[in-house]
Amino acid sequence: MATFLEKLGNIDRRIIFIMMALAVIIPLSIRMSLPIPIGEGPSKDMYDAVEALPSGSRVLLSFDYDPSTMPELQPMAIALVQHLMTKDIKIVSMALWPMGVSLGNEALIAVSDSLGREEYVDWVNLGYKTGGGVLIVRLGSDIKSVFPVDYDGNPVDDMPVMDGVNKLGDFEMIISLSAGDPGVPAWVMMAGDRYNIPIGGGCTAVSAPQFYPYLSTGQMIGLLGGLKGAADYETMVRIGVENAPAGTATPGMAAQSVAHLVIMIFIILGNISYLAGKKKKGRVK
Amino acid sequence: MRLVIPLMITFVAGMIMILQFFVPATQSMGESLQEWYMIVASAAIFLGAVNLIQVHTHKIRFKLKNWKYSPVTIIGFSVMILTGLFLGIEPGRPFDYMFSQMMVPMGATMFSLLAFFVASAAFRAFRASNWRATLLLVSAFVVMLGRVPIGTMIWDRIPLISEWIMQVPNLAGQRAVMIGAAMGMVATSLRMIFGIERSYLGGAD
Numbered sequence: 191m192a193t194f195l196e197k198l199g200n201i202d203r204r205i206i207f208i209m210m211a212l213a214v215i216i217p218l219s220i221r222m223s224l225p226i227p228i229g230e231g232p233s234k235d236m237y238d239a240v241e242a243l244p245s246g247s248r249v250l251l252s253f254d255y256d257p258s259t260m261p262e263l264q265p266m267a268i269a270l271v272q273h274l275m276t277k278d279i280k281i282v283s284m285a286l287w288p289m290g291v292s293l294g295n296e297a298l299i300a301v302s303d304s305l306g307r308e309e310y311v312d313w314v315n316l317g318y319k320t321g322g323g324v325l326i327v328r329l330g331s332d333i334k335s336v337f338p339v340d341y342d343g344n345p346v347d348d349m350p351v352m353d354g355v356n357k358l359g360d361f362e363m364i365i366s367l368s369a370g371d372p373g374v375p376a377w378v379m380m381a382g383d384r385y386n387i388p389i390g391g392g393c394t395a396v397s398a399p400q401f402y403p404y405l406s407t408g409q410m411i412g413l414l415g416g417l418k419g420a421a422d423y424e425t426m427v428r429i430g431v432e433n434a435p436a437g438t439a440t441p442g443m444a445a446q447s448v449a450h451l452v453i454m455i456f457i458i459l460g461n462i463s464y465l466a467g468k469k470k471k472g473r474v475k
Numbered sequence: 476m477r478l479v480i481p482l483m484i485t486f487v488a489g490m491i492m493i494l495q496f497f498v499p500a501t502q503s504m505g506e507s508l509q510e511w512y513m514i515v516a517s518a519a520i521f522l523g524a525v526n527l528i529q530v531h532t533h534k535i536r537f538k539l540k541n542w543k544y545s546p547v548t549i550i551g552f553s554v555m556i557l558t559g560l561f562l563g564i565e566p567g568r569p570f571d572y573m574f575s576q577m578m579v580p581m582g583a584t585m586f587s588l589l590a591f592f593v594a595s596a597a598f599r600a601f602r603a604s605n606w607r608a609t610l611l612l613v614s615a616f617v618v619m620l621g622r623v624p625i626g627t628m629i630w631d632r633i634p635l636i637s638e639w640i641m642q643v644p645n646l647a648g649q650r651a652v653m654i655g656a657a658m659g660m661v662a663t664s665l666r667m668i669f670g671i672e673r674s675y676l677g678g679a680d
Contacts, residue, residue, distance in 0.1 A: 203595045210594045224624035227631075231638055257582030292564075292574055299566070320520060321513040328509050336513075342565065395622065402646045403653055418622045447625035449590060454616060456598040461612075464602045 196470070199463030206456060213452040214445045222444040226425040232405055233422035236390050236412025239363065240270070245278040247362040248355060252377065253294030254286040255369035259394050260293060263367045265420035265439035266392040267297040270365060271313075273427045275305050280351050281313040282361070284337065286325065286372040291318045291341055310340075310349040317341035322372030326380035330358045359385045363411070367392040374401055378409050392419060417442050482670045489668035527552065614640055 216222075228234060243249070251270065255263045274281055283298060285291040295315050302313060316337040319325050328336050333356060339345055346352045354360060358381050366389070368374040374391040382389035388411045393401060395416025404410040414423055420439035428437075488508055495505030531545035559570040603609040620626030621637020666672035 201598070206595045206598055207591045210591050214590070224628070226624055227627045227634070229634060257579040258586040260579060261583050261587065289574075289578070292571065293579075295566070296575070319513065320516040321509075324509050324512045324516075328506070328513065331506065399641060399645045400649050400653075402641055403650045406642070406646055416622070443624055447623040449594075450619045450623050451625065453594045453597055454619060456594060457601045457612070457616075460598045460601065461603050464604075 193466065193470070195463050195466035197463075198459050199467065201456075201459070209452055209456075210449060213448045217445040217448050218441065221441065222448075223441065224444045224447060226421050226440060226443060228422055228425055231422075232413035232415065233419045234412075234426070235405075236392075236414055236419075237273070237423060237426045239388065239390060239411040240273055240277070240279075243277065243279055243362055246280070248280045248282060248351075248360065249274055250358070250361045250364045251281050251283040251294070252286060252364065252366040252368075253283060253290035253297075254366050254373040255293065256287050256289040257293070259369035261438075261442070262394050262417050262420065263369060263392060264293060264297065265417070265437050265442075266414045266423060267294060267367055268301060269420060269423040269427050269437055269439070270367075270392070270414075271297050271301040272305070273423070275301055275307050275312065276427075276431075278312075282316065282351065282355060283313065284316040285318045286322055286366075286376070287369070288318045290367075291315065295341065310344070310351055312351060314346070314349055314351045315341040316346065323376040323380045326358075326372075326376055327384070330381060330385050333357055357385075358387055361387060363388045363390060365390040365392070368397075369394055370397070374404075374410070378404050382409055395419075417446055478673075478676070481676055482673075486668055486670065489664070493668075524552075524556075614644075 240249075251267075251274070253267065271281065281298065283294050285294060298309075298313055298315060301307075302309065307313060316333075317340060319336060321328070325336065334346055334352070337346060340349070358364070364377055364381055364387050366374050366377045368377075368391060374389070374393060377391070378389050381387050389404075389409065390412045391401065391410055392414035393416070395418065398413065398415030398419070401410060401413055401415075405413055414420060417439050420437070421443045424437035424439050491501055491504050491508055494501040528549065531549050533539070534542045534545045535549075555570065555573065558568070558573065562568050562570060564570045601612060601615070603612050617633060618637045618640055620629065621634045621640075626633040626637070663672060667675065
């Protein structure tokens, strides 16, 4: 007859699902808040690199993701746009993923309206073009032939924000918020290495480990990994800013903390059951 | 001829793309090929759309497995295309409304479901069955705690250990995988350029 410990290893998965749902819903419902400690790391490096850019610099921001990864990447987009616009840095945005254009536009319009920035003067969204890595190489020699008009169909030649911007080398920095391919690796290989432009990035937590080699070689100046990266950046952007709007990543970290603990508890329970079963088998032999 | 022409195109295009890095005279040809690639890739999107309609129409006609989902796909696809084409894609238009109020939440929901399956799978499969599995388990715990604020509350060194795991053992493994994949990519590309690897031709011989 199975003991309690052995039965523990066969918990109905619906119980696990319910526990996970509660682990996320309760912290968000009660607005549980945990302090976000900011230490040295890729998020801080990213913030410092943007902070070091002089006012009036130009940054290419590429929204290379879609709605499925939006919960992790959209808070990064908002915090980054907020930081760039606060520092009066001109933003030229585009997307290697078709649905990234609309998501990027949402972030740009929301922050631009709140800070009183002007489209075509302080920022522009060029839209989406297919081609991935090949598109980046083409942008390296001539941006305006690839994007003669912006997302709304207006000629880019007439836009003040595009003055002096003809190729990738005219940007002080490129930042890609990426959920896969094409994304950060394409920008590092085709733009960073080829035209010697600093590349920063943001990605989902699950893909962050694969970009650490680029950080160690200096091919990337910083990286925002998952919701933690977004929360780190939100926290850093809000330091010293009065009445700064709250982002969505920071409250999400409390829910993620509890969810991680729940997963760990289930793993421990599973292992207790496994070891109890193993011990019993040993006795029988 | 069915084989020779594609092989010749691959050889010439591949050689131009390599030579443009070393021979300045071939640079303009390389740029033209890049333009062509973007045009062909754009045309492929149209082909993909046509293929989607064909596949789902076929499923409905012959009532194949799960055919009931196909009308939903075709209707969703058609409605998005028609509203985008005729009513515009600017903010506030029906296309934008459907994107932000339907596609965005549905996409986020699909990705969020992973949390439930990860929890269930980790519970059933993550066992300390030997020392290597135990090492993996301990590393996973440290990284999971290091990525959330509660880890710092438990012990302020957990994020540092987590970052060390990411920057040393993880980095070594990732770099090995990247270099291996890159070498494989170079080898496969050369095999395709020189006509040794022909599987991309779809089995033509």
